[in-house]
Amino acid sequence: MLIVSNLIHHYEKHESQTIKNKELTKKKLILAVSIRASNGWYQSFTQDIEDNTTYGMLEMPVLGIGGNIGGKTLKMSLPQKAKNAKVVELADCGHFVLEEKPEEVLDLMVDFLGNGLCTQPAYGENL
Secondary structure (H helix, E strand, O other): OHHHHHHHHHHHHHHHHHHHHHHHHHHHHHHHHHHHHHHHHHHOHHHHHHHHOOOOOEEEEEEEEEOOOHHHHHHHHHHHHEEEEEEEEOOOOOOOHHHHOHHHHHHHHHHHHHOOOOOOOOOOOOO
16 A cells, blocks of 8 residues: 555656646746747837838828827927828826826817718728
């Protein structure tokens, strides 16, 4: 009986360690994939800048909403790419404007979409 008990204990200990190893391997793999994806985005950034020089001006109305940092960048860059750009910088707001100022963002979007700037019919609407 002692031998069986020892075998069960050894198996349980080994199985527990195997599960821990599997979880660690899974976490490492997820991290590696995430890092690879992030690095891929940064590696393509210079190509994105080059490609951006070949694009024409946007003809449609464009709303840019940013916080204290992003708003300044949008104010400088968006009018160079969109003829009919409206840029709003939200005070006391960082990078996550939707999380930090949801009501203000919603009001801006409803106003932008509902004030006649966007003249495209709603999906399914007859022309």
